[in-house]
Amino acid sequence: QVQLVQSGAEVKKPGASVTISCRTSGYTFTNFYMHWVRQAPGQGLEWMGIINPSGGSASIAQQFQGRVAMTRDAATSTFYMELTSLKSDDTAIFYCARDKSDNYPQAHYFFDAWGQGTLVTVSS
Amino acid sequence: DIQMTQSPSILSASVGDRVTITCRASKSVSTWLAWYQQKPGQAPKLLVYQASILESGVSSRFSGSGSRTEFTLTISSLQSDDFATYYCQHYNSSPYSFGQGTKLEIK
Numbered sequence: 001q002v003q004l005v006q007s008g009a010e011v012k013k014p015g016a017s018v019t020i021s022c023r024t025s026g027y028t029f030t031n032f033y034m035h036w037v038r039q040a041p042g043q044g045l046e047w048m049g050i051i052n053p054s055g056g057s058a059s060i061a062q063q064f065q066g067r068v069a070m071t072r073d074a075a076t077s078t079f080y081m082e083l084t085s086l087k088s089d090d091t092a093i094f095y096c097a098r099d100k101s102d103n104y105p106q107a108h109y110f111f112d113a114w115g116q117g118t119l120v121t122v123s124s
Numbered sequence: 125d126i127q128m129t130q131s132p133s134i135l136s137a138s139v140g141d142r143v144t145i146t147c148r149a150s151k152s153v154s155t156w157l158a159w160y161q162q163k164p165g166q167a168p169k170l171l172v173y174q175a176s177i178l179e180s181g182v183s184s185r186f187s188g189s190g191s192r193t194e195f196t197l198t199i200s201s202l203q204s205d206d207f208a209t210y211y212c213q214h215y216n217s218s219p220y221s222f223g224q225g226t227k228l229e230i231k
Binding site: 063108111116 | 156158160167168169170173179211213215218219220221222223224225
């Protein structure tokens with residue numbers, strides 16, 4: 001079955017960076033785009049961007065441009081999301097979420113499988 | 125950017141009730157609209173996409189409808205497992221935004 005397993009919770013100081021991993025299994029890695037979604041505590045969901053599993057090109061939502069990098073390692077079927085210059089309002093749960101489309105290279109931009117989430121706490 | 129607004133924000137209902145959640149887009153998204161269910165401490169779960177297509181494995185008690193700017197998610201005959209927060213999301217154009225959520229509570 002499809003599984004997305006994320007790395008564990010992180011505590012960071014303001015100004016630091018964090019990298020979250022999303023290890024995938026149960027499907028062909030190169031056939032499905034991956035997205036990242038942020039959820040602040042008790043708040044709604046916010047799309048951060050999408051990464052192409054083949055080649056690794058990414059499209060980042062404008063509000064995160066310059067602070068977010070998305071990469072992947074096809075050898076280990078793992079995606080990564082780095083968020084830099086952390087601020088207290090970056091405290092949130094971050095999810096990796098698989099694009100629904102199985103018609104690569106077409107992406108659908110909605111999500112049929114999710115990681116369990118990674119809590120990032122930014123505090124001095 | 126397209127803004128998504130859900131109503132109500134909180135909905136109180138009883139087991140067996142039929143409930144409807146509304147999602148409005150600030151401009152047309154055609155039928156590029158998905159619905160998710162999220163329970164506390166869990167990731168969201170896809171329920172409906174393309175406004176009315178039920179995701180595989182999702183109970184037929186859930187149904188979606190609508191187009192352009194107005195959409196609904198209906199749950200017929202609520203079960204205890206349905207009490208959760210529901211989000212709509214458009215995927216018409218970037219950024220692919222979500223509604224603020226509707227919390228479905230037990231009355």
